[in-house]
Amino acid sequence: MEKESGKALAALPKSGTAELPKKRKFLPPLSHFKMHWQLYLMMLPGLFILAVFSYYPMHGILIAFKQYNPMVGVWQSEWAGNGGFENFIYAFASDGFWDLVANTLILGVLKLVFAFPSSIILALMFNEVRCRWFKKTVQTLSYLPYFISWVVVNAIVYMFLSTDYGLLNNLLELFGADPVQWYAEPQYWRAILTFMTIWKNAGWGTIVFLAALTAISPDLYEAASIDGAGRWKQTLHVSIPGIMSVIGITFVLNVASIVKDDFEMIYALVGENALLQKTTEVLGTWIYKMLNNSTRSWGDATAVGLCQSVLSLLLMIGANWVVKKTGNPSMW
Amino acid sequence: MLKGSKGYKVFTVFNYILLTLFTLMFCLPYLMIVSASFSDELTLIRDGYSLFPRGLSVAAYEYIFTENPLIFSSIWTSVKMTVIGSVLTLIVSGMYAYPLSRSYIRFKKFFNIFMIIPMLFSGGLIPYYLTVTEVFGGILYDSIWAIILPGSFAIWYAILMRNYFLSLPESLEEAAKIDGASDITVLWRIILPLSKPIIATILLYCAVSLWSNWTGALLFIRTPERYPLQFFIQQVMANVNSLYPATSTTLQPSETLKMACVVVSSLPIIIIYPFVQKYFVQGTTLGSVKE
Numbered sequence: 001m002e003k004e005s006g007k008a009l010a011a012l013p014k015s016g017t018a019e020l021p022k023k024r025k026f027l028p029p030l031s032h033f034k035m036h037w038q039l040y041l042m043m044l045p046g047l048f049i050l051a052v053f054s055y056y057p058m059h060g061i062l063i064a065f066k067q068y069n070p071m072v073g074v075w076q077s078e079w080a081g082n083g084g085f086e087n088f089i090y091a092f093a094s095d096g097f098w099d100l101v102a103n104t105l106i107l108g109v110l111k112l113v114f115a116f117p118s119s120i121i122l123a124l125m126f127n128e129v130r131c132r133w134f135k136k137t138v139q140t141l142s143y144l145p146y147f148i149s150w151v152v153v154n155a156i157v158y159m160f161l162s163t164d165y166g167l168l169n170n171l172l173e174l175f176g177a178d179p180v181q182w183y184a185e186p187q188y189w190r191a192i193l194t195f196m197t198i199w200k201n202a203g204w205g206t207i208v209f210l211a212a213l214t215a216i217s218p219d220l221y222e223a224a225s226i227d228g229a230g231r232w233k234q235t236l237h238v239s240i241p242g243i244m245s246v247i248g249i250t251f252v253l254n255v256a257s258i259v260k261d262d263f264e265m266i267y268a269l270v271g272e273n274a275l276l277q278k279t280t281e282v283l284g285t286w287i288y289k290m291l292n293n294s295t296r297s298w299g300d301a302t303a304v305g306l307c308q309s310v311l312s313l314l315l316m317i318g319a320n321w322v323v324k325k326t327g328n329p330s331m332w
Numbered sequence: 333m334l335k336g337s338k339g340y341k342v343f344t345v346f347n348y349i350l351l352t353l354f355t356l357m358f359c360l361p362y363l364m365i366v367s368a369s370f371s372d373e374l375t376l377i378r379d380g381y382s383l384f385p386r387g388l389s390v391a392a393y394e395y396i397f398t399e400n401p402l403i404f405s406s407i408w409t410s411v412k413m414t415v416i417g418s419v420l421t422l423i424v425s426g427m428y429a430y431p432l433s434r435s436y437i438r439f440k441k442f443f444n445i446f447m448i449i450p451m452l453f454s455g456g457l458i459p460y461y462l463t464v465t466e467v468f469g470g471i472l473y474d475s476i477w478a479i480i481l482p483g484s485f486a487i488w489y490a491i492l493m494r495n496y497f498l499s500l501p502e503s504l505e506e507a508a509k510i511d512g513a514s515d516i517t518v519l520w521r522i523i524l525p526l527s528k529p530i531i532a533t534i535l536l537y538c539a540v541s542l543w544s545n546w547t548g549a550l551l552f553i554r555t556p557e558r559y560p561l562q563f564f565i566q567q568v569m570a571n572v573n574s575l576y577p578a579t580s581t582t583l584q585p586s587e588t589l590k591m592a593c594v595v596v597s598s599l600p601i602i603i604i605y606p607f608v609q610k611y612f613v614q615g616t617t618l619g620s621v622k623e
Contacts, residue, residue: 032438038515039431043443046428049485052467053460054450060459074462122354128347140609141355147601147612148362149544151566155594156361158569159368165380165587167364203358207613231343264547271570287457291551298458305456313453 064088064303070295080299087299088307094300104282107266108258110194116254118198119205120247124235126206127213139210142203150268153196157269161192186278193269193280197262208250209243216242248328255319256312263288283308362602369393369591376587392585392592402556402564403593409476410543410561417480418538422531425490430519432490433497451487464552474555479548489534492615496530497523533615536608540601565593 027035059074065084066077080086091097122142129135145153160167161182169179182188220238229237263284270280283304290301324330364383368376372387379386396403431437432444454460464482465473472478504526505518513521524531549563559567572586585592 029438032436036436036515039434039437042427042516043431045424046485046490047446049424049482050446050450053463053482053485054454056467057455057459057463060455060462063458063462125347125351128344129351130344131348134348134351138351138355140606141359143609143612144362144602144605145358147540147544147605148598149546149562151544151546151562151569152365152594152598154566154569155365155590159361159364159381159591162381165377167381170380170382199357230337231340267547267550268566284457291458291461302456302458305458309453309456316452 061302061306063299064306066299068295068298068302087303091300091304099278100281100283100286103279104261104284105258107190107193107261107282110190111197111257111262112254114194115197115201116251118202120209120243122202123206123209123213123243124239126210127239128231128235139203139206142206144203145200146204148200150200150265153200153265154268157192157196183273184275186276186280189270189276189279193266196269197265205250208246212243212246213239245329248323248326248330252316252319252323252330256316258315259283259308259311261285362598365591366595369588369595371588373585373588389588392588395585395589396592396596402559403561403596405557406559406561406564407596409558413476413480413545413560414539414542417476417483417542418535420480420484421486421489421538422534424484425486425534426493426531428485429490429493430497430523432494435502447487447490461551472552474553474558476553476558476560478552479542479545479560483542483548486538489537493527493530493534496527500526529611529614532608533611536611537615543601561597565597568593 033040062074063077064087065080066074067080067086068074069077082089126135126139129138158166161169163169163179163181163183166182168182172179180188182192216238220242221234224234224238261282261284263282266280266282266285267288270276270285273280287301287305290297320330360383364381367383367385368381369392370385370388370390372389373391375387428443428447432440437443460482464478472481500523504522508518508522544562546560546562546566549560550566553559553563556564569590572590
């Protein structure tokens, strides 16, 4: 789509100055650079930042295959045993590693199954509102949590769940139930983390879908209602198919979150609370812990991080393939 | 549409009620934090949190603004980080995006792919940590530049800006080019004045994400005097006693103080948000980008 609009624009100035852009395309390299060197110069800072902070770290992946020794650096460190895969084998066989993997996957799937559709449903609900000031107010307020940092969200969660002063326990007492030690009971935290993800992101996520919904021609709704379709049928047969392409793209972008845990959220809400680890310790928090550990565990942590990166890339490619197969526009 | 039908009416009422409830759910918690921060510490400890302040008191704010030098330094650090970082990100990303939007640039495909790959794949946390702490002789470590500099090329914003520049008709440039204007002059005199909406949007996105950033400080900043505000608040939430000198024995506000810190840290965003909301929203649709 971007490419198409670019082409359309390139074709635009045909009247009057049609010759110019065409001629320039065939400039020999030397005069092209003489004419446009400023453009290439402008890109240097960006190229530099990308090279240093995105591409240069990639050589650190080698740590996954080595016995990392900070004194001699990444390149000089000795290769790990077992054909270089010692770190992987050690990490996969270590105690509780597969629990981490399970926690990561469960939280990821919960996020995809509940948080992703919540934006779509909310957008469809917004779309049914006819009263303009109400719609505007509701939308504005629903975007707000997206701009608040997880640290602040943590304070909100604490306000509700704090054992002695928390609102939820006050409420439970009001109904005669026993207070719950929320910060010591891991079984609730998958739900809590998923709920907070929805709370923070659902409103903001509606924007893309709302933009697609407003693009649906009113004629379609009219035709559907003439055929006797009620609101529900219209939503089902006009609105949802109308935004299917956007749903597809957002799905591709979201599917990698199954393996990519949300470290920033989990660490803000749970922190170092060992009592909740059973359900909230994920690969991201484990890697962070290893980072602060001795450098000897860096090899394992890098190996695990590498698996995570590769898996999320594969998931994205796979999702993109599925979306393409179903005939919807995809990422690439 | 079957506006008059009974089912439709029921549905509409139901929809409005649900949305009202959702909206309350989105903003009430924040109001409760504000009210808690104005509560009296002892009342709060006795009765717990509630919707309205109990026993109005400004003790927590008094403490923040009169006795705690760390909060002031962290606010100042955050302001510096947000302002410098946003402007730098806009400049670096924008300067990469503009050439990519010109039809006559060579190696366009290479530059595009060079920018997209890091979006899909990265080395992971540990190689990144090593890089930031070791390049430039480690001068980034323990400084806000460890957060600002690596983030100054924001791939997603570069794509947004490229698409916006692409949407400006190229004919605008031709007249100036015939008069002998250089690429920089064209950008400065013609393109930038037309790009105010995208510039405002990108600056706001950057500002919000830098203001809310705390994991950067978690990784790279060690000296408490250099903590940005959000990370400082995170520390306070984890252990409120880190605020107090070990020798103090009098009863200090703790619960209300936590909430007051949170209010102070999020207030700038809450206050400017209603005025700039349209720029945030337009960012997702400008330049015909689908998320």
